[in-house]
Amino acid sequence: MKLFNTLTNQLETFKPIYKNTVNMYVCGPTVYNFIQIGNARPVIFFDVVRRYFEYQGYTVNFVSNFTDVDDKIITKALEDETTEIEIANKFIAAFYQDVERVGSSTKYLAPRVTEYMSSIISYIEQLIEKGYAYTIDGDVYFRVGKIAEYGILSGRKLDELNIGSRIEVNQKKENPFDFTLWKKTEVGVNYPSPWGEGRPGWHTECVAMIQDIFDGPIDIHGGGADLMFPHHENEIAQNRALHPHYIANYWMHNGHLNIDNKKMSKSEGRYILVKDLDVDYMGFRLFTLSTHYRAPINYTDEVLESYVQEWDKIKRAYTQAFYKLDLAEYLDETIHDYEELKLIKQRFIAAMDQDFNTPNAITELQNLVKYTNQKIRQKDALSPLLSAVHLFDTFFEILGLTANIKRMSKETRSIYMEWADARKNKDFEKADRLRERLTERGVLS
Numbered sequence: 001m002k003l004f005n006t007l008t009n010q011l012e013t014f015k016p017i018y019k020n021t022v023n024m025y026v027c028g029p030t031v032y033n034f035i036q037i038g039n040a041r042p043v044i045f046f047d048v049v050r051r052y053f054e055y056q057g058y059t060v061n062f063v064s065n066f067t068d069v070d071d072k073i074i075t076k077a078l079e080d081e082t083t084e085i086e087i088a089n090k091f092i093a094a095f096y097q098d099v100e101r102v103g104s105s106t107k108y109l110a111p112r113v114t115e116y117m118s119s120i121i122s123y124i125e126q127l128i129e130k131g132y133a134y135t136i137d138g139d140v141y142f143r144v145g146k147i148a149e150y151g152i153l154s155g156r157k158l159d160e161l162n163i164g165s166r167i168e169v170n171q172k173k174e175n176p177f178d179f180t181l182w183k184k185t186e187v188g189v190n191y192p193s194p195w196g197e198g199r200p201g202w203h204t205e206c207v208a209m210i211q212d213i214f215d216g217p218i219d220i221h222g223g224g225a226d227l228m229f230p231h232h233e234n235e236i237a238q239n240r241a242l243h244p245h246y247i248a249n250y251w252m253h254n255g256h257l258n259i260d261n262k263k264m265s266k267s268e269g270r271y272i273l274v275k276d277l278d279v280d281y282m283g284f285r286l287f288t289l290s291t292h293y294r295a296p297i298n299y300t301d302e303v304l305e306s307y308v309q310e311w312d313k314i315k316r317a318y319t320q321a322f323y324k325l326d327l328a329e330y331l332d333e334t335i336h337d338y339e340e341l342k343l344i345k346q347r348f349i350a351a352m353d354q355d356f357n358t359p360n361a362i363t364e365l366q367n368l369v370k371y372t373n374q375k376i377r378q379k380d381a382l383s384p385l386l387s388a389v390h391l392f393d394t395f396f397e398i399l400g401l402t403a404n405i406k407r408m409s410k411e412t413r414s415i416y417m418e419w420a421d422a423r424k425n426k427d428f429e430k431a432d433r434l435r436e437r438l439t440e441r442g443v444l445s
């Protein structure tokens, strides 16, 4: 399996640290708001990464954190006259709802920063001890100048950066790029530390939690491309200060999601929350996966709608094949390796093996739809249909798509037979009545 490693800027063959195991970490949300559709992209894509590795027989230890202490959470708590923990709990629950909506699994380890405070503090203490961090008036900063390879991930070099325009120049710091490991705070929730009361800096949270949970380097570190600098660069720097190895062997970054070819912006009205999407979420998932994860996605209502319709087409072929087997009471459960299906599957797997090329994989799902529709129209094609349904199940499992159909009950089956008879006999009134009942039961749409 090949994946594009942002650290080396090239396509590499995946080799796990531990046999048949993938240890991976994806930066999670800061929980002070509902997530917008751009935030759903890593939620969907990295879920597919996990699913595909599992399909290939790996055990995947998937970790994605919640940043539940942050200035934005403190501000929101003050605005709403509540506590930071209430805000965090509310938006963590909302996040999980959205994760489920878009078809991703919520069954993974999701550490909260506030639960790892002692690990984070001891991580900072080690950095100070080794001379990579210094304290000024209760704040702790990381000394970036001490890391020779600073910039290795983003390709940005310290001396090439236009300091004034990029970040706030803080006179207290030794170097304007030194970042905060611990921030002294007087407003909002704070925690005791050797440097006084305060809270950790965002960049140190992930790296300290990864160290605590995995106790060593991980295979894959993922996140949005906007996190590459400075967040991930700073994670690498802190880890290198304490360890000879890198924090992760492979870095994977997903591209942005734009709306009408522009960056999402709340103030300019280009801002859509996941919970407010008024479509079948499987259509949204298909839309998201139809662009390669490293490329930007351009969202428009029309494009999303076309994928919702595409999903309908896929679901219809699958459902009809399923019911055709059900109605024929087809009991043979042998899955045959039909040549055409074999090729579709091979091309699907080859696409996924090539840096998770989901758009090409989806093309094969569409080829499977064509194949299935042909077989539905043919007589005596029940065995190929069964094999096609089986392949649909595999593709759905990998891509995280759910068609949500149930086996027909005996009663439903007899209504279906009656409906088919009525149509054959051109008794349209009766057929319409029966059609309505079948629609109610979800058999016809």
Ligand SMILES: [Zn+2]
Pocket (backbone or CB within 6 Å): 026, 027, 028, 206, 231
């Ligand atoms: Zn992170």
